[in-house]
Structure formats: C-alpha cells, structure tokens
Amino acid sequence: MSEQALRLRTKSLPKQGFFSRDNNTTWYLLIGPPFAILFVLTAVPLAVSVYMGLLNWNLGDPAGSTFAGLQNFIELATDGAFWHSIGLTAYQVAATVTLQLVIGMAIALLLSQEFKGAQFLRSVYLVPMMATPVVVGLMWRMLLNTDSGMVNYLLSLVGIGKVDWLGNSALAMPSLIGADVWLSTPFVVVILLAGLRSTPPEVYEAAQMDGASGFKMFWNVTLPLLKPMILLAVLFRVMDSIRRFDTIYVMTGGGPGNATETLDLHAYFTAFTYLDVGKGAAISTVMLLIIFGVSFPVLRQIQKAQ
Amino acid sequence: MKKRVLVSIAAVAASVLVLSGCAPSGGGGSEKTLNLLMVQSPSTTRLKTLVPEFTKETGIKVNVDLVPQAGMQAKYNVSLGSGAGQYDVVEAVSTNLSQLTASKWIKPLNSYLDDKSQTPSSYTSGFKGGVLDSLAIDGKTYTIPFEVGADMLYYNKDMFTAAGLDPDNPPTTLTEVLSAAKKLNKPEIGQAGFLARGTRQGNENSFSWIMMWLLNGGRWEDAKGKPKYDVLDEEAARKTTDQYATLMTKYAPSGVGNYGFVEDQAAMQQGKAAMWLDGATLGPSLEDKSASKIAGHVGYAALKGEGGNYIAGAVSGLSVVDTTKNDKEAWQLVQYLTSKKVGIDQALAGVGGTPGRTDVLTDPGVQKLYDPAYLAALSESIKHVNPEYSPVIPQGTEIRGAISVALSKILSGQASNEAAMNEANQEILKILKK
Secondary structure, three states, X not given: OOHHHHHHHHHHOOOOOOOOOXXXXXXXXXXXXXXXXXXXXXXXXXXHHHHHOOEEEEOOOOOOEEEOOOHXXXXXXXXXXXXXXXXXXXXXXXXXXXXXXHHHHHHHHHHOOOOOOHHHHHHHOOHHHHOOHHHHHHHHHHHOOOOOOHHHXXXXXXXXXXXXXXXXXXXXXXXXXXXXXXXXXXXXXXXXXXHHHOOOHHHHHHHHHOOOOHHHHHHHHHHHHHHHHHHHHHHHHHHHHHOOOHHHHHHOOOOOOOOOOXXXXXHHHHHHHOOEHHHHHHHHHHHHHHHHHHHHXXXXXXXXXX | OHHHHHHHHHHHHXXXXXXXXXXXOOOOOOOOEEEEEEEOOHHHHHHHHHHHHHHHHHOXXXXXXXXXXXXXXXXXXXXXXXXOOOOOEEEEEHHHHHHHHHOOOXXXXXXXXXXXXXXXXXXXXXXXXXXXHHHOEOOXXXXXXXXXXXXXXXXXXXXXXXXXXXXXXXXXXXXXXXXXXXXXXXXXXXXXXXXXXXXXXXXXXXXXXXXXXXXXXXXXXXXXXXXXXXXXXXHHHHHHHXXXXXXXXXXXXXXXXXXXXXXXXXXXXXXXXXXXXXXXXXXXXXXXXXXXXXXXXXXXXXXXXXXXXXEEOOEEEEXXXXXXXXXXXXXXXXXXXXXXXXXXXXXXXXXXXXXXXXXXXXXXXXXXXXXXXXXXXXXXXXXXXXXXXXXXXXXXXXXXXXXXXXXXXXHOOOOOHHHHHHHHHHHXXXXXXO
C-alpha cells in the first residue's frame, strides 16, 4: 500500500466515537464475545477433562466420584494395554505421515507443472477431502470386505485369493493406514502445492544457469525452499493422526483383537464402554501432552525456517 | 483501566446472556412431553410409528430417539450417567440391564405393576410363563419386554439334504453342530458350514461365546452358587473356546471376524451359510421373501445343554428412568408400547421378532404368520432361558469386553485359544479389583 493510500485510509477512520481506531472500548467489545465463546467451548472442557483425570470415577458406580490424585496416571504407567495402544499410535502416525508426505510431494510436483488438464486435476484431487471421515471409513470397509469387496474382486482377476484385510491382525493396521493416506494426502498436496507455486521462478532459472537439474534441483533448491511448508504439513498431519478416531472406529473398531486399538480408541472404550471416565480422561490428558510434545519442536522448526 | 475491566466484564456477561438464550427453553405449557430412547432396529422403528396413536389417546407428546446399537452405550453414559434427565423412558436389553440397575439409572416398576388404578390386570396377565419374574433382579421388575428371545439354531434345509443330512433331524448339541458343520462346509461353492458373531464391536462375539458356554454348563457362579466372573480358565470355558474357534476358523466364511448379527443374517438370507446360532428375534427375517433367498427352506432347532437355564435369553424391554419427573406418564407410555394391541401390530408387521407378551402369540392372525417349527423351537428354548447370561455387576460390560478382545485375537490368529483366554481371565481379575 502506497504512503498516499495509507494516509487517505487513516484519514477516513473517525478519530472519535465507536469505530475510532484509538477507542479501546470498541476493541474489547469486539474481542470479548468471541473470546468468551472460545473460552467456554475449549478452555473450560479442557480444564474439566484434566481434572476428571484426577478422579476415581466410574459412571456405572452409584457412589459417584472420589479424588484420586495421580492414581489413574500411575495405573496407566503399568497398564500393558495402554502401552500397546501408544505403540500402535506411533506406528500409525509414522507410517501415515511419511506416506502422505512422499505421495503428497510427488502429486504436488506433478500438479505444479502446466500441462493440458492440470487445472482439472488440481480440482479433482481435492475430492477425498470433501468426504466426511465416517463415510470414508464405511466406504473402505465395503471396498475391503472379504467376500464382496471391490479390492478382493480386482485381485481375483489376477488370480489372488480372498484377503481378509480387516480381520487379519497383520493386515488391519496397514489397511487403516492406506485409507487415511487416501483421505488426507490431498491436504498435504494443497499445502505443498501452495509452497511450490509461490516460489519465484527466478530461483529455478538461477539454479539452472548454475547447472542444476532433475533430482539435484529438487534436493538442493525445491526441498530447502519448501521446508516451512513441509514442516507445516507434518505438524497438521501428526496432530490429526494422533487423534484419529472416526475411520478406525468404523473400519475395525479397534480389532481384530486389539490390533488397531490406538490411543484414541483406548480412551473411548475406557470412558464410554467401560464407563471408567476418570481413567479415560487421564488417557486423553496423556494424549494431549504427547501432541504438545510432538508439535512444539516442529513449530519451533517452522519459526526457524521462516 | 477500571473502565476497560468493566467493559470487558460487560462484554463477557453479554455473551453469556446471548449464549444462554440459545439454550432450549423448559417448555412452560401444561402439556407433558416425554423423551424415549431406543436402539434402532426394525422393531423399534415400527414402535416409533405407533407413538402418534399414544399421543392421540393421552395427549402426551413423545420425542423418540433411535440410536444405532454401536452408539447406544455412549448414549446411555452421557444421557443417564450425567443425571441430566434427558430421557423419561429407555430401552433396556439383557446385556445392559445389570448395568442400568446397578447404576440406579432405571427404577423398579413394581409400585406401578401392583397399583390397579394405574395398571389393569388384563395388562399384566398377558405376560405368562414367568417372563416378568425371569427379568426380575433382587425380586424387583425393572423392565417390561416388548421382545423376548432365546438363542436357537437356524439351518438351511436344502443344504442339509445336499450334504446327506436329515433336515427333519437337526443337531441338538454343540458336538452334533460341530460334526454337521464339517459336512456342510463347502468353500469351493461359497457355502460355509456355520455362522456366529465374530466382531468385537459392541462385544458381539462374546454373546455367541456365552451362548455356547451356557450350553456347556458354564455359569457366572462357583460350585457353591456364589458369583464368580474369572471363569475363563475353567473346563466349560476351555471347551467352549475350542468349539467356538474350530467352528469360526474352519467352517465359517472368511472374514467372519468382522461379522456381527447383521452380517450373519445377510449371509444366511443369501444362502451362503448352512447353520447359524443366534437369538430368536432374528429368525423371522429369514422367512421374509423380499429379503431372503432361503425363505420357506429354513429349519429351527432348540439346542440342549447342561444344567438348567442353559439358553441365553435376549430380552428387549422398556424401563422408566430413575430421574424422570413424569413417572406416571412414562409408565403410561411403557404400558402402551408393551400392550397386546401394539404387540399384535408388531408381530403382524413382521418386524417385532418374538413378542414379549404370550397373549400376542395366541392371536389367530399371529399364529397364522409364524412357522409352527419356529414356534415349537422357540417354546422349547424359552423353557430353559437364562436372562442373566451377562455378569450382573457394573463391570459386566467390561468383562464382556475382555472376552470379546480375546475371541477376536483367536479369530485373527493373534493368540492361541489358551493364551488369549488366560490373558482375558487376568484382565477380568484386574477389572474386579477396581
């Protein structure tokens, strides 16, 4: 904005009255309501949840709740099922995010080029993002159905017999990872594509003049320039993957056995199936701490990269 | 500064007032409105359509919420566990009746049942055969059934004949079922020998296991009749687990680990399985010509077991919520939805499974509708029904959950029969110590 335009705009704002730039009352009145709504909807439930984690509280027990201090957390430390779910969550998050980044980068690089139909493809790849995760879960559950699923039908055409994708403990988690890669890779593509398209072409031209091309160009120019965007995608996807619930619940419900019972599902079953809401809240608190612990270093890296 | 603080407080207060304006009003009119919560099923969907008739007769409005089975437990916990008084009447089923009563979420109905001014004797006399008594906990009735079930064996007569088995002489013990399943299992033509529930979702597979365990003499008590829940290392449990695992891994369709009763029913209806062990309420749908390829070719058998009461008696009933402020009206609604008139409508519509009232079964129209073989098997099963097949303690659902996870591990090859059940038994001990 030029200096003249800025002066004109400043001039147009009233010096006195409700919409004056200097009237703090206006700002408080404008910020107050959304702040109150946010406070009621986020901070209060969060505080209540953390407090519930300190209670010995089973909803099915008419005696109600008693303060237990850190008892729930101490029990979790020695609970094999809890550590099993942490391990599964780590596996799920690492595999999902890695695959999404690799595939997302490949698609973003492809779509950043100008070719016939590129515009159409840039719209089409967003389709999975438009579907609700529950619908995606149901869709994949049908596709992977052992007897009547499309995946097994296609495999049968090349002579591969029935595969029990969701009922086999070794295949259930990879199937879930595949479904989430399909669902959320477009999100990674959006972020990376925005980064690629905002990179000044002069940078590539200069690199080309210096003799860079192909993989060298990607490794030494594209990747470093995209670092903030990659980290941003990692941040969002890691946070989302840790608290992924809907597709897993719909597709396997944590099974077979407990082969896909990630931390989120473990918290859900503890609180809402077995009614141990105190322990369920404690698991949620641990999950929140894990998300904080993973997110902050990435956030700091983003700030550094910028 | 003071001004800023005051303005901020005013802004927050204004927001709170605006937000509170969004809350639903408490009514204010004299007209009573009841809220009813039921599991979504063909039967309850039909009941919902009959509610306007109740409103017409009594002037009491009723909001009906039908929730899918998988989400019902969470709905109970949030709406009843919080004591919010969201519902006046809720559906109680055998699997959660113990939890609902132990948590004092529903109230005893004896005072209404005994009060002739509120309950005509013609209403109670329709529940013959001790159905209400069998549902009583500590001598108190907490729920009035609109559907009473007992597990039985369904089989495809044509497949029996093709396998050289006599369709008029079906298996009546689990050992015979195993032997027949072996002969009936023909994966090369897409025919499974046996079906039961395999999924751990909603603890469904534990229901199938418990059916077999009761037949094998298993009970939630020790030799002296005292309650006992860490029973998975006992002989009856071991035998049951071996039978369940053999039937489900050798003679059931591939992917049965994800099958609940809905998938089982569909597989039977589509002629993909020869035998199915499940609740009696699911039977009539096999004879529905619009949905079942095997209609008219279904056989029914009541299985025989050890000891008395060896049949798991799945019951769906309606209960009055403990915190309701409209208990009289709530009882009126329960009476209406469990009346003979509504029972006959349910039965004739072909969606009600087996009616909770025995007087419905004597209706000439209803008698014409049901297959006599089905009624015979049902009558035989109901003689040995055990409505307390699930542990009647607040941790009952969690115990079922431990069994479900163990069975699911066995079906998916994650653990051997013995290792999975021993682990589940240890888990049950941990649950009981809480």
